[in-house]
Amino acid sequence: MKNIKRIAEEIRQVVCPIQIEASTQRYCHIYKSKSGKWWLELAPNEYGEQHQAFTYGPFASENEADDYINEFSNPGAVSYDRSGKQKDPTRSPNGQSIRK
Numbered sequence: 001m002k003n004i005k006r007i008a009e010e011i012r013q014v015v016c017p018i019q020i021e022a023s024t025q026r027y028c029h030i031y032k033s034k035s036g037k038w039w040l041e042l043a044p045n046e047y048g049e050q051h052q053a054f055t056y057g058p059f060a061s062e063n064e065a066d067d068y069i070n071e072f073s074n075p076g077a078v079s080y081d082r083s084g085k086q087k088d089p090t091r092s093p094n095g096q097s098i099r100k
Helices: 002-015 062-071
Strands: 028-033 038-042 054-059 079-086
Touching: 028 062, 038 062, 054 062
Parallel strands: 028 079
Antiparallel strands: 028 038, 038 054
């Protein structure tokens, strides 16, 4: 992955030597747990992956979790799991406590 990023940067320098600021999405996932509560997992910054994510919640509804995303810059595309098959989380994927 680092080689791909390095090559992409080298190509960008040749094709477009002007620095263009653009943001990149980060991991963002909303899911319903077995208890009917909703949870948000969100990486702390762009390029962030699931193992770096914090968990926020619980939320009473999917819409409430969606609205909470507006508190953060550039969450990117959101994935959803509405199955209700997951357990309530006890820790964030990054090992930190759950936030709200």
